[in-house]
Amino acid sequence: MNLEELSEQIRRAEQEVSKVVLGQEETVRHLLVALLAGGHVLMEGVPGLGKTLLARTLSHVLGATFKRIQFTPDLMPSDVTGSHVYSQREEKFVFVPGPVFTQLLLADEINRAPAKTQAALLEAMQDRSVTSDGQARALPAPFFVLATQNPVESQGTYPLPEAQLDRFLLMIAIRHPSREAERRVVEQSLAGFNPSDLAAAHLTKVFTAEDLVAMQGALGEVKVHPEIVDYVVEIVTRTRQNRSVYLGASPRGSLGLVACARANAAVEGRNYVIPDDVKTFAPPVLRHRLVLHPDAELEGTTADQVVTSILGEVPVPKALG
């Protein structure tokens, strides 16, 4: 598959998703870029913004198998990965795969499950396989986890540790749609749209999982100029030097930023990365990888503000005015 076809297909996927999910164009673009870059996404947003609908719509458009796990405090690791169950008919223990054995997994409210259950999912995300009774079982390819968490409630939650947040390629902060978009949402509902019945929305399956794997391979054609690499490394390095930051982004942050910039360039139909690609994806790639000093947090400083200030300081590579 060449880059032109890749760009065309991703744009069609965006259009299809936008038929159902209104007012979240930037989020849809970020999700598709993460998909292309082979990473997982953590979405943070208050209830009612369409996170579940977005995931289900995406799975329809991608032609991917979809499973949803609602994380609760009593969820066990085996509820996620699967376990061995005795089969009376076969008279032996057989492995019953858990919901993680799917191509697109929606892990809803991941911060409501205890650390042990979170770790089981995060291990699967990292290794793309599940080990049960000493036997490793590969997860389907591609494997994409869309986790959500609610930023409002902190009681009864188990915040993901920073070391595990790092496993997510992007953290997308979903905001309320614009007034115009919300109006269209209401009009869509009045017109009879039922979010539980996506088949009625006549969504087209734009590409298959195999196409996605081919697209990921095509990303190798996208050139990253050494000056762009320097730009990325400079941005990430400065997160470690910022006085508001206790723990800055690791080299995984640099890798993630380059991967997303590359994927975005491909979606835009370019075979080269430009500084805009880096600047666009710096906030979602870095915001969850920064641990701020307590006094900075007390002053109301956010990770996004730190990233924005760094982007405002780092000179963009030449070829500009």
Add this chain to the structure above:
Amino acid sequence: SARAALLAGDPKTAARLGHAALVRALESGGYVHVDKSATNGDYARALGERPELREVFRAAAREVEQSEFGQRLPTAEKLTPLFSRIEPIVERLVTLLLALGMALSACACGSLEGGADGPGGTSVLRRLLEERGASFERRTRPLQDLGDDDVDTVILLPSATLDDAAWTALRGWTEDGGFLVMAGAHEGAPTAFGIKRQGTKPCGEHPVVALEGPLHGERLTSPLWPIDLDDAWIADAGCVEGSVIATREFGDGRLLLLSDPDFLTNASLAREPDARVFFTLVGAPSSVALVDRLIGAGAASPYRAVADSGLGPLLAHGLAWLVLWALATGTGFGTRRDPVAVPRRAFSEHVRAMGLLYARAGAARYALAAYSAWALDRLTTRLRAGEHGRVLDLGSAIARMTGRTEGTVARLLAEAVDARERPDVPGMRGNETEDLATLALLDDIVRQTGGYR
């Protein structure tokens, strides 16, 4: 210069210069703010209200980015029409700014000279000369010292005010082999230069370049005011009304005259082919001195500066009066004062500030934990009950002393113990308000059982 680079077979530089000219024009028009951390995407977004400008800008940015980051050179077929779209924008914005600047300018000569980077500045001239390998200085030392310095080219701007001595020095230096470039006709210029007067009518059409070479026949961008010159001058560009750019030999040196006093400003040099004509005539000097209003502003020493300014007698008088006054009054120059003692903050202010911090952090649970640890210890010691961890005993003792029911006190103490043991886990009732209520109740009990002493 972008078109020159394209003609010279350097499309990468041509694209870069075209893009740079457009960005600077947009900045001078107030549409974008140039910043080292801004990307082309940022500039394009800033042009959101002007889709026609944004479209041209995006096309220019695309060519530059493609060549810089995509390693794919732009082609003349793409750049030529793109430059045709860029040029009118640059001209329009720069002309608009020049017109605005001239309307606001307080200078009677009508010539603009803003900051070095403004449209009336000379930073572009400097940069282009330095790119050609010239060393560049903005001259402040007297022109009489030119002979001692290793300057081969002097560029005289209209804002320079020269006296007879300076003109004489400049003439001598030129005769000895220097290259003098004059922007605009200067009053006081030696008559030997052969500059008669500024024309009274502008060129009716764009002046034509007479210079032999690739520029021959090209038209300068804007109509100019010709100058009347004697026969020693050779017209390099002109119109029916007269010459607008001319050169002549003078002794062992040369003179180059530009009739437009603003020819060498940043705004003007962004235009083609005007800049190319100028740099073809100037060539590649090794050392350039720019002479403008700052000439004579510098002096060899502070004493010379005072003498030149004519303030010497006044300053001497002032000094004398100061000495006399000091002798007469014997007053010190400063009134002695005791150092201001920095007031210490009251302990209660520290406590209040700490409380505010906890409140902002939503750390009611931590506050309860800390207070519970202290209060339980204090109550145990005071009432001599519950020493061995038997909270019920402590509860009974408190209930007897305060008249509350044992059940209420026991529940309160259980919450306090829970908070002390697990400060980072939500409490039994699980919210901040309840934690603070527990804290207040505990405080009440402490007061009722003997207070804080």
